[in-house]
Amino acid sequence: MIYDLIQQFADLGHSVFRFRPGPGRNLDLPFSFRRRTRQICQWLIRRVSPSFTGVCDLLSPTNIDIRRYARELSDCIRQLEDASKIYVVAHSRGGRIVSHLRVDTRVRGAICFAYPFRHPTSHPEISRTCHLWRIRIPTLIIQGKRDPYGGAEVTDRYRLSRKVSVQIVDADHGFTKIGADSRDDILSRISLFLELPALASVTAKG
Template sequence: MKKKKYLLVLGREALDRDSLLYQELLTNLELSGFEIIFDPMDRIRFSYQKVVGTKPFPGKYFLLPIFRAMYVLFRQGQWRDFICYLTGQISALEFRTRVVNRFIETIQPHVSRLVVLTRSAGSLVISKIANQLPVDQIICLGYPFKHPEEGDADFRTIHLAKIQIPMLIFQGLRDPYGGKEVRDRYVLSDFIQFKFLDVDHDFVMSEMELKLIQREMEEILTSLK
């Protein structure tokens, strides 16, 4: 089987708030042979929202976690990780990190190039495991360097000093999770580069800023033959 080049989209927890962003960013993007795929947890949520719509009904918000759990258990076979999560032995972040890690390991035999487009918590997930996976580039839209109310925490940033994968971070100047000061505030790997935009964490952008991100992404995708 011929290997493929993939652009993996790894979203944040508030995925429904990013639907328009993905549509604007990925529509008309010159992919240079890359195929867009979504993280399974994101894909399940997209499919669920498409089927059930916006109208409330009994049990609506309980079904999505069930569908996600079924994928993790029966498709990826992560029974031990699921039990550890349910019993509080690992955090929700660690659980999602393990699920993403398993997914990338599963597709690895079919991958020639892998670029990961991430949002917020998705950036935290992939940056923790990218060194051990066949990832060629991380493109991040808004890294959560700190919590707006709780402040800094080592689990958010300490691993960034050891990143050995090119990581381009588009960060908002008005982002409550960290603005332009992050370059000097944290110990960061030389593999990490920044582009600062006049946006907050929700990335409501001007046409010029959108085109800037698309242009940078296209240059990266074109460079990976």
């Protein structure tokens, strides 16, 4: 569905650019080494300050990469000199990157599908959510009820900026198995958010 949506933007005459971040520097390290390093950092922080057991996540290679990608995306946006109105569409990890975007008056809004509020098999990572209350760019998060990275409870569990609105729909993390009614609701909400004519519902999966 997400790729279908982006194609509709192009069909309406809007310029579409794709930003694809790399795999991250931490992936070059053996998993056992990264896990052991993280465990040592967590143990040290618990010894120094028990109330900040998750703070080492802010210094993790993954979070450092996310912040670096956000700076790179901001630099790319600045190079779009002819664009007067920019919207950013992201999915999953891309939502984490977009949530750190620098404020640019031309960036009118961001749409994030399936923001990963938490990892389903890992401990809570504060780098995913601790900054969400400071977002200054109007942001629409479309979250699936069946998303293991955060479902219908996210609006009550996490502190969000007033610039952030959340739509809960009947979908999984990949938005590949959703009904026609949910698809129409999503497209209607996006049309209102972008102040565009009603977007057409399509049946192709994506």
